[in-house]
Amino acid sequence: MTSDPFRPAAAVRPGDRVAIIAPASCFDRPSFEAGLKVLAGRYRPAFSEGIFSRHRYLAGEDSRRLEELLGALADPDTRAVFCARGGYGATRLLLQLTQLSPPGAGKLLIGFSDITALHLWLQAHGRVSIHGPVLTQLGRLGTPTHERLFGLLESAAVPAALHGTASYVGGRAEGRLIGGNLSMLSRVIGTPFMPVLRDCILLLEDQGERPYRIDRMWTHLALAGVFAQVRGIALGSFTNCEEKDAPYSSADLLRELAAATGLPCAAGFPVGHGEQNEPVPLGVRVRLDADACRLEFLEPAVGG
């Protein structure tokens, strides 16, 4: 898709009105209320009653979720858009978004996991967005994570670097940070939403995928030429990805898969479905030092 230059978003201020939407799966109410409390401590969150709809595993029909998404992005009084939960369902919306430019230029969308599908849509149109906690997760995360999220939304200073726990392939690389959930990225291969990955740093995380499935998704990326394009790989958490009673771990597998790419790769960044989910801007330039397991941000998410 397009490789428009990426534009930073407009800064959000404390007290600003922000929207909450549910473009993917339905969710439980107590987690929603807990996250709402965190958000209401800083901004004026708004949502429609329709957000509590259920249709199978979805937060209501596609038409409801699509309308809610586009309405929140377009609303001039809303300064940022928070997703209630991932799960599954954003991919279905892509079917309607193929020909559609996102409204609300300069407005950040926040989420991860299945929400990666929406980040990919925004990135296809040169929009920076935030890979970070969904609302139903905010209540379980600590104040430092909340502070980092508010900082990303409000400050034109570059975010603090993140540190991983293991160097899989040494080396350094610089590029735009693109990616998120491995399952979701692999599900846009060969579609109009596959991002331009040339010279990028690829961020990947996942949960609940057995090792052979991680192998299969990674191999799909390889067959599609992804590792011939990107410059480096930053791995977040791969939670609940172990095979019962197996003599190998998903980390063993990922280390082997990373080695085959020959690209600088560090693992264990506190991003994804683990106990920590530090927000990071997607679409901004970063520097990966895979020897020091360090991911440094060279640009902020919002303009000065």
Next chain:
Amino acid sequence: MTSDPFRPAAAVRPGDRVAIIAPASCFDRPSFEAGLKVLAGRYRPAFSEGIFSRHRYLAGEDSRRLEELLGALADPDTRAVFCARGGYGATRLLLQLTQLSPPGAGKLLIGFSDITALHLWLQAHGRVSIHGPVLTQLGRLGTPTHERLFGLLESAAVPAALHGTASYVGGRAEGRLIGGNLSMLSRVIGTPFMPVLRDCILLLEDQGERPYRIDRMWTHLALAGVFAQVRGIALGSFTNCEEKDAPYSSADLLRELAAATGLPCAAGFPVGHGEQNEPVPLGVRVRLDADACRLEFLEPAVGG
């Protein structure tokens, strides 16, 4: 990839030497022995001791499995190639097969599930192949299925039609039969192994995939334009694809997904991971009558 005309294979005769290979997952020995007995009642099966290798979930390292596959196809004394098991691993071999034409023109390969990856490689080179039982499954299947398989390999008569159990979208269509395992087909989207699907009848089956995953894979096919190309859809078994305690079934979902394509679609063909797994030739012309739930074969797998 190429849309070479498809060529029928050479007929196998009783007593011919056939090869058994394990290009994907490792397998259990008793099932292997049971299948071997069925095969040895008709042909002279041959395999190497390396077939019993194990590396994680794989039947040995990629290099071993690749050498075994290419050796069996190239061997002039071998008249057909049976796969021991699917599971996972054939996709990894595709990384080495991108630039490689299959040797042994006119020789049939038999398997399904993960073996779909190899069928896709063969189809990319205009080769007919057999979507049918793996060796470790043969001992559990009845004599009629064995007879149908032997007939496909030996006879230039067209195979008997198959009957499904439910009409999802009425209508009739004719075209080349392509596809197999939904997971595997979705894993070649955007790679050199994606088949030319224009005017084809799409065969799909799967097992062990939760409804939201079936939804996600189907949506991936839709986003890649598959349903704008094919003329009809024949669904095999979707076994172990139910969500625990859910008020909806995978059949409900598939019916809805099929309806959205508007293509003639019948379900419940005895093909896949269910109790029945009737062998069918891929790459031959078929006629789908989605009102009568009937799949008629217009060409044989082997020449006269």
